[in-house]
Amino acid sequence: MRKKIIQLQSKIASAVRVKNLGKTFQNQEVLNGLSLEILPGKIFALMGPSGCGKTTLLRLIAGLEKPDWGEIYLKGKLVSSPNNCIAPNRRSLSMVFQDLALWPHMTIRQHLDFGLNRKKYKRNSKRQRIEELLGLVHLGNSDAYPHQLSGGQKQRLAIARALASDPEILLLDEPLSNLDVQLKQTLIKELKNVSRHLGITILYVTHQPEEAAYLGDYIATVEHGCISAVYSPVDFIKQQKILWEPDQLCGDISGPHPASRQSVHPMPASHSTPNQ
Numbered sequence: 001m002r003k004k005i006i007q008l009q010s011k012i013a014s015a016v017r018v019k020n021l022g023k024t025f026q027n028q029e030v031l032n033g034l035s036l037e038i039l040p041g042k043i044f045a046l047m048g049p050s051g052c053g054k055t056t057l058l059r060l061i062a063g064l065e066k067p068d069w070g071e072i073y074l075k076g077k078l079v080s081s082p083n084n085c086i087a088p089n090r091r092s093l094s095m096v097f098q099d100l101a102l103w104p105h106m107t108i109r110q111h112l113d114f115g116l117n118r119k120k121y122k123r124n125s126k127r128q129r130i131e132e133l134l135g136l137v138h139l140g141n142s143d144a145y146p147h148q149l150s151g152g153q154k155q156r157l158a159i160a161r162a163l164a165s166d167p168e169i170l171l172l173d174e175p176l177s178n179l180d181v182q183l184k185q186t187l188i189k190e191l192k193n194v195s196r197h198l199g200i201t202i203l204y205v206t207h208q209p210e211e212a213a214y215l216g217d218y219i220a221t222v223e224h225g226c227i228s229a230v231y232s233p234v235d236f237i238k239q240q241k242i243l244w245e246p247d248q249l250c251g252d253i254s255g256p257h258p259a260s261r262q263s264v265h266p267m268p269a270s271h272s273t274p275n276q
Contacts, residue, residue, distance in 0.1 A: 013076055013170060015040040015059065015201040019069035022225075023056055030056045032068070032225035038077075041201040043195055045216030047209060052222045054205040055098070058171045061203065062095045063088035074169065093169035094162035098155055098177065103148040108134070108157055109142040117162030133160045136194060152183045159191065162200070170195075172204045175212065188215050209240040 016038040021030040030053045038044040046262060048054055054225050059065045061072055072080035074093070079086040094115075098157060102113065112130045122131050134142060137156040146154060155175055173193075176184045194216060194273060206212055212219045219236040221228045 013039060015042075015075060016044075016071065016203065017073040017076075019063070019071045019073070021057070021072065022066065022068050023053070023060060024068055025104070029225055031060075031067075031070075033221075034226045036227055036230075037219060038201055038203060039198045040201055041195070042217040043202045043215055043218045045206060045212035046222060047206055047219060048222030049213040050205055053225045054207075054222060055173050057222075058173050058203065058205060061169075062093060062171055063091055078085070085112050091169075092167055093171060094165055095171040096158045096162050096169040096173065096175045098173045098175065100175065102154060102157060103219065104146055107145055107215060108139060108149075111161045112142075112158060112164050112270040115161045119249065120166065126244075129164075132186050133164060135274070136160065136163070136197070149180055152187060155179065155187055157188075159194070163194070163200075168201060170200050170202045172202060174206055177206075177208075185214065191215065195267060209236070210242060213237050213240065232250075252272070 014037045016036070016257045017033060018036045021031050022029070034053070034057065036044070036046075046054055046057070056065065060067055060080060061074075063080065067080055067082060068086045069087065071078060074091055078084060079091055095241050105115070109130060113126060116126060116129060129144075130142070134140065137160045139153060139156050139160060144153075145236060146157070149157065156174060159172075176187055179187065193203075194200070199273075204212075204215055213233050213236050216233060218230055219233065220230045
């Protein structure tokens with residue numbers, strides 16, 4: 001049965017495919033032959049310690065950095081290689097940074113208005129779309145400024161702003177790292193619901209195994225600049241010895257990832273801010 005599931009899933013075109021990616025900074029290898037595959041509409045949680053290259057991978061997928069070797073494909077299209085790098089605004093993706101990068105001089109509504117897809121939403125439909133986004137992430141008082149928001153509200157605003165451009169892929173760089181456990185679990189459930197409602201593909205980076213298990217349809221661990229293993233949520237919980245009740249699990253446990261439990265061997269040897 002497991003073999004059939006793997007064959008079925010492997011026929012689905014990848015939303016994100018990273019192939020033998022490498023990146024160095026100041027002669028230090030950060031990524032060393034990293035490869036991964038994310039299926040459309042799935043949440044892929046990437047877990048590893050600080051400094052293992054998780055954020056660098058997100059920045060490379062977003063087009064904010066250029067790889068030294070390897071390739072990145074989005075929906076089968078080559079978007080990054082040492083000789084080719086498509087601009088971030090042409091990748092149909094959004095990224096939420098760890099520090100959220102909210103703009104202190106703009107209200108909630110102004111944040112969302114700035115992020116809207118200008119070609120898709122004209123003047124008459126802007127207000128409706130903003131209200132939809134506010135409802136999706138459970139935010140009220142759209143005239144509030146970031147300094148007037150709680151930690152959870154700031155997280156919701158950052159996610160809503162990222163969704164305003166209608167991306168097909170959402171990159172999340174430890175956006176919940178500074179929240180208490182109860183609020184974190186609430187926001188993870190809401191993020192899961194957003195993913196299911198919109199059918200969006202999510203790559204979620206964390207160093208917390210509980211976040212990865214709670215949110216991910218699949219969980220990959222990163223060691224020494226490459227993927228060491230890929231797990232289903234159930235297998236990951238057993239491997240990490242996470243003591244949670246079954247109904248707390250949010251991930252899709254219907255079957256393994258195409259690369260489940262396969263190691264990936266190494267290859268040999270700015271936030272944009274509107275004007276104030």
